Amino acid sequence: MTLLGIEASAVKALVFDMDGTLYENLDYYRFQTSSQVERLATYLGTSQEEAYRRFENARAARKAAGLPPTSMANHFLALGVDMPTIIRWREEALIPGEWLKPDQKLDEVLGTLAKRFRLALLTNNPRSVGTASLQALGVERHFEIVVGLDDTGMSKPSPEPFTALCRSLGLPFEACVSIGDRKDVDIEPALALGMGGILVQGVEEIYSLPAYLGIRGL
Ligand SMILES: [Mg+2]
Structure with missing residues (x-):
């Protein structure tokens, strides 16, 4: 775990990613994909297998073109689904209380x-x-x-969500650190704006953030 881009003394705000950063739950990650591919299949008028194949092909095509990974929302946009629909499908399907429980250590x-x-x-x-x-x-x-996705209609790794967040806080990029589990999505776009970045493997590394940032006895 390393703070990239800015000095620790400059940090005023910590900007956390959620999935894979503040919790880990493989079944919930899979559901987040499968529940949305299910709706995509209905929308495209195809089987779920075909919808999943198109989604996977879109991912593979980016990789083959030498492009970094992008968000699921960006893949769905490329498959013809508009952003309001992407947002609504997620609001309908994702009930975090069914998958996540209180984490006292994180608290x-x-x-x-x-x-x-x-x-x-x-x-x-x-x-x-x-x-x-x-x-x-x-x-x-x-x-x-x-x-979230509905605040800018854009998703990480686009710069707009990072910009909107720093603007909401009223802080310059140089005072904010993006902390997340995906280098291409959470860290590199933040560094490009002048924010700091900390790539984590998961919530275990979040537990050691106070020590890493030199906070003791508070
Ligand atoms: Mg994540």
């Missing part, structure tokens, strides 16, 4: 971090799903703002 860690930094969530799911995820984890009170 303590975020409480410690919140004494020193302003905390924000930047998620590629709709804002309501992000907020419900924080509630399900029992950590919502530590977060000052949540920015």
Whole structure:
């Protein structure tokens, strides 16, 4: 775990990703894909297998073209689904309370971090799903703002969500650190704007953030 882009002394806000960063749950990740591919199949008038094949082909085509991975929302846009529909499908299908439970250790860690930094969530799911995820984890009170897919109609790795979040906080990019589990989606676009970035393997590394950032005895 390394803070890239800016000095620790410059950090005023920590901008967290949700999935794979504040929790890990393979079954929920799979459901987040399968529930949306199911709706895509109905929309395209194909079988679920065919819809999944097209989604996987879109991912493979980017890789073959030497392009970095992008969000599921961007793949769905490329397959002809409009953003309001993408947002609605997620709001309908994703009930975080059915998948996530309170994480007491995360609550303590975020409480410690919140004494020193302003905390924000930047998620590629709709804002309501992000907020419900924080509630399900029992950590919502530590977060000052949540920015989701419906706030800009764009998803990470596009710069717009990062820009909207820093603007909402009223802070320059150079005072904010994006913390997430995907280098191409959470970290590189943030660094390109002048934000800091911390790539994590998962929630275990979040638990050690206070020590890493030099916070003790708070
Ligand atoms: Mg993630």
